[in-house]
Amino acid sequence: MDNSQKEQETMVHVSINGRDFEVPAGSTMVQAMWYTGHEVIHGIGCLGGVCGACATVYRVKGDFRLRNALACQTLVQDGMSFSMLDSYPIQRAHYDVAHLSDPKEELFTFYPESATCRNCNACTEVCPQGIDVRDSVWRANFGDFKAVAELTMSCVMCGLCVSRCIAEMAPHEIALYARRAYGAKELPFPTNLRSRLNEIEKGIFSREIDRLLGLSPDELKKECEVKS
Amino acid sequence: MSDLVDSFYALMPEFDETSPPALSPDDRARLLESFYPDYRPEGKATIRVGPSAGTVVPEEIAALLESRSRIEGPRPLPDHPDRDVDILIVGGGGAGITAALHAAEQGAGVLLATKLRVGDSNTVMAEGGIQSALGEGDSPVDHFRDTFRGGHGANDPALLSVLVQEGPRMVEWLISRGILFDRDPQGNLSLRKGGGTSRPRLISAKDYTGLELIRVLKEDVVNAPVEILEFSPAVELLQGPGGACAGAVLWDLDSRKYLYVKARTVILATGGTGRLHLGGFATSNHFGATGDGLCMAYRMGAKLVHIDSFQYHPTGVIFPSEMAGMLITEAVRGAGARMYNRFGRRFVNELETRDVVASAIIRECSEGRGVPTPSGASGVYLDLASIDREAGEGTVAKRFPNIVKLMTRHQVDPTKFPILVYPTLHYQNGGLQTDQNGHTSIPNLLVAGEASGGLHGTNRLMGNSLLELFVFGRRAGLEAVKESRERAPFSWKEVSMAHVDHFEQSLAREFEGADRPMAPTLFPDYRRKDS
Numbered sequence: 026m027d028n029s030q031k032e033q034e035t036m037v038h039v040s041i042n043g044r045d046f047e048v049p050a051g052s053t054m055v056q057a058m059w060y061t062g063h064e065v066i067h068g069i070g071c072l073g074g075v076c077g078a079c080a081t082v083y084r085v086k087g088d089f090r091l092r093n094a095l096a097c098q099t100l101v102q103d104g105m106s107f108s109m110l111d112s113y114p115i116q117r118a119h120y121d122v123a124h125l126s127d128p129k130e131e132l133f134t135f136y137p138e139s140a141t142c143r144n145c146n147a148c149t150e151v152c153p154q155g156i157d158v159r160d161s162v163w164r165a166n167f168g169d170f171k172a173v174a175e176l177t178m179s180c181v182m183c184g185l186c187v188s189r190c191i192a193e194m195a196p197h198e199i200a201l202y203a204r205r206a207y208g209a210k211e212l213p214f215p216t217n218l219r220s221r222l223n224e225i226e227k228g229i230f231s232r233e234i235d236r237l238l239g240l241s242p243d244e245l246k247k248e249c250e251v252k253s
Numbered sequence: 254m255s256d257l258v259d260s261f262y263a264l265m266p267e268f269d270e271t272s273p274p275a276l277s278p279d280d281r282a283r284l285l286e287s288f289y290p291d292y293r294p295e296g297k298a299t300i301r302v303g304p305s306a307g308t309v310v311p312e313e314i315a316a317l318l319e320s321r322s323r324i325e326g327p328r329p330l331p332d333h334p335d336r337d338v339d340i341l342i343v344g345g346g347g348a349g350i351t352a353a354l355h356a357a358e359q360g361a362g363v364l365l366a367t368k369l370r371v372g373d374s375n376t377v378m379a380e381g382g383i384q385s386a387l388g389e390g391d392s393p394v395d396h397f398r399d400t401f402r403g404g405h406g407a408n409d410p411a412l413l414s415v416l417v418q419e420g421p422r423m424v425e426w427l428i429s430r431g432i433l434f435d436r437d438p439q440g441n442l443s444l445r446k447g448g449g450t451s452r453p454r455l456i457s458a459k460d461y462t463g464l465e466l467i468r469v470l471k472e473d474v475v476n477a478p479v480e481i482l483e484f485s486p487a488v489e490l491l492q493g494p495g496g497a498c499a500g501a502v503l504w505d506l507d508s509r510k511y512l513y514v515k516a517r518t519v520i521l522a523t524g525g526t527g528r529l530h531l532g533g534f535a536t537s538n539h540f541g542a543t544g545d546g547l548c549m550a551y552r553m554g555a556k557l558v559h560i561d562s563f564q565y566h567p568t569g570v571i572f573p574s575e576m577a578g579m580l581i582t583e584a585v586r587g588a589g590a591r592m593y594n595r596f597g598r599r600f601v602n603e604l605e606t607r608d609v610v611a612s613a614i615i616r617e618c619s620e621g622r623g624v625p626t627p628s629g630a631s632g633v634y635l636d637l638a639s640i641d642r643e644a645g646e647g648t649v650a651k652r653f654p655n656i657v658k659l660m661t662r663h664q665v666d667p668t669k670f671p672i673l674v675y676p677t678l679h680y681q682n683g684g685l686q687t688d689q690n691g692h693t694s695i696p697n698l699l700v701a702g703e704a705s706g707g708l709h710g711t712n713r714l715m716g717n718s719l720l721e722l723f724v725f726g727r728r729a730g731l732e733a734v735k736e737s738r739e740r741a742p743f744s745w746k747e748v749s750m751a752h753v754d755h756f757e758q759s760l761a762r763e764f765e766g767a768d769r770p771m772a773p774t775l776f777p778d779y780r781r782k783d784s
């Protein structure tokens with residue numbers, strides 16, 4: 026962002042969408058795009074590595090391999106070429122988590138393709154969050170939704186795994202389904218929340234709250250001043 | 254580590270564990286007055302036009318409110334609106350999605366228009382958690398007191414009473430949608446401590462709380478009977494009979510055309526203002542946080558509260574510089590992280606309220622006790638290693654995987670090396686004046702979420718904002734259904750942008766024809782000017 030200071034630093038060569046530019050070393054890919062005058066709208070959401078809007082494909086000098094990354098989090102290197110992948114046309118299941126009756130079976134109604142995983146591991150290799158995506162697909166197939174939930178907590182829904190899957194499925198959507206079913210249908214309702222809800226229902230706090238609401242602003246301030 | 258990072262950490266002092274001096278209420282007041290940006294005279298302007306005339310605010314806020322429209326006058330409307338709906342919701346973050354889901358459930362026709370993709374918002378970025386008074390020995394009453402104290406007693410007690418009493422019910426709703434919060438071994442929701450609260454009260458999904466919320470709620474709203482328009486920010490509201498709101502003009506970012514929406518009720522859920530970079534501060538906010546809702550509603554005459562009050566979160570990353578502004582959640586201080594100045598000394602109790610901690614950091618840096626960075630900024634050390642020392646090796650990695658991942662990508666291992674931090678512009682405490690059902694001072698214009706003001710007083714406590722989205726997002730959604738059913742029918746002929754014309758005339762009078770900035774800006778422009 027602060028270009029003035031970076032100007033004295035080393036410049037590196039990059040290629041953005043097939044065109045060559047010089048940008049300051051130490052810039053992220055998104056910063057490099059701004060530096061070279063690109064207006065980036067599709068492809069930016071949070072700028073903080075959590076929204077998954079900035080999925081990008083790139084290569085580094087002297088290596089034939091295609092790699093993927095989140096552009097807001099990845100620093101440019103000399104000789105790098107990259108292009109943003111704005112969005113992946115994925116198919117999402119249409120369901121209401123409250124109406125699931127046998128979530129483990131229904132997985133194959135909503136996402137029959139999940140059973141066609143060919144174990145190539147490309148999804149895991151591409152995931153910028155380091156998730157074992159292949160494993161999460163298999164755990165979902167075997168009905169171990171708890172394991173899916175644990176494996177995929179950091180998924181930013183960037184869709185990069187979809188871009189590589191040879192079975193053409195959307196592993197992150199399958200994981201989301203499994204996570205939700207686990208939370209809504211398998212996990213017992215938390216006890217501490219249940220008892221607090223009961224107490225609120227019975228109205229045992231409303232007297233005291235009403236009393237606070239009846240105080241003058243100064244009285245209220247004084248009452249709340251000390252930590253109880 | 255890279256050379257730059259290496260040489261930066263080579264200069265680190267020994268850390269001295271001695272406790273910092275305790276602060277009296279007077280010390281706190283003095284500290285805030287001397288260093289907190291809200292109380293400093295620099296970079297301020299007095300509003301001259303509109304309902305907030307006379308209020309002293311950051312210059313960037315004055316420029317936002319006293320601005321000219323993106324749509325040049327005269328402003329004729331097309332013969333027919335492009336859409337005619339019961340409810341238009343502007344903004345697809347947590348508040349907007351919650352309102353949309355609850356309104357659609359009642360059978361109302363809902364259009365949700367948002368600037369980027371649904372969920373690209375401040376909500377998805379939330380790390381720390383949601384306040385919900387669930388612990389034994391805790392209660393909604395304690396939650397009320399803590400929030401009121403933290404907000405310097407400027408909170409609207411009526412809003413606050415709704416928040417604390419309905420909060421747990423909304424947590425129940427979230428769980429029923431399949432949102433996974435951290436549990437303790439007994440299956441209870443785990444409760445963590447945040448700054449400024451007397452009890453552990455934060456429920457969270459590791460440090461991915463916002464991501465977990467948005468992943469699930471986005472799927473629900475996409476599957477609900479709600480029409481969604483992405484990349485279509487509202488740029489102006491429409492006015493109907495009696496000065497009531499009657500819809501909005503959207504700007505299609507791809508086709509670069511206006512889209513005219515007639516609506517019986519409009520809910521503004523446009524979130525905050527961080528990307529206006531008040532006072533030149535870096536920000537933790539998402540790319541679209543430019544205060545659009547405030548600006549559009551202000552032209553219509555909507556009242557604002559505490560619009561001079563902002564939250565500068567104490568711990569934004571300041572080095573490596575490409576990460577500037579990125580948030581390190583307060584939960585790390587709740588878990589025992591320590592802060593040190595360039596001499597390795599602690600200078601404030603890490604669990605003071607955000608504004609006090611931020612002021613103390615600014616004091617250290619402006620009095621020469623900050624740690625200089627290679628790019629000429631300065632900050633203080635935030636050391637997470639003390640968490641692992643106290644709570645056991647591996648705690649940081651387990652509880653804060655996101656921070657570890659993000660910092661490590663930038664060559665800093667936060668379990669071994671302290672993170673250099675400086676306050677970052679984080680939250681708009683005030684906003685559009687509202688009541689328990691989301692009404693603004695304009696008929697048929699409702700508000701929910703960060704765009705509203707009053708609930709948090711002049712300092713929001715961590716975790717109350719997310720709770721607010723669900724409690725008041727739901728209420729606004731339901732109220733919009735009611736209002737759109739009760740509203741007398743009106744025709745497109747009665748709809749106009751007359752309020753914009755009037756507002757611009759007042760500006761021209763007050764500023765004697767001098768050019769005013771155009772707003773909403775929609776996005777910051779970080780492109781190099783000579784590129």
Ligand SMILES: Cc1cc2nc3c(=O)[nH]c(=O)nc-3n(C[C@H](O)[C@H](O)[C@H](O)COP(=O)(O)OP(=O)(O)OC[C@H]3O[C@@H](n4cnc5c(N)ncnc54)[C@H](O)[C@@H]3O)c2cc1C
Binds near residue numbers: 366367368384538543
């Ligand atoms: C990094 C970070 C961490 C946080 N951590 C926590 C936490 O741990 N606990 C907590 O309680 N709070 C936290 N907060 C605060 C909290 O996340 C936000 O205050 C809250 O999510 C705001 O929700 P919202 O729906 O009002 O706004 P947002 O979530 O910002 O949603 C607003 C939406 O409206 C869109 N929009 C803006 N202008 C327009 C327009 N003109 N037309 C159409 N759409 C528009 C935006 O793009 C966005 O999608 C955090 C905030 C940040 C930035």
Ligand code: SF4
Binds near residue numbers: 151
């Ligand atoms: S699992 Fe897929 S969608 Fe999720 S972060 Fe990894 S690559 Fe992206």
Ligand code: SF4
Binds near residue numbers: 142
């Ligand atoms: S990329 Fe597709 S086929 Fe290959 S392991 Fe992953 S889910 Fe299975």
Ligand code: FES
Binds near residue numbers: 072074076077078
């Ligand atoms: S912009 Fe959100 S992850 Fe990069």
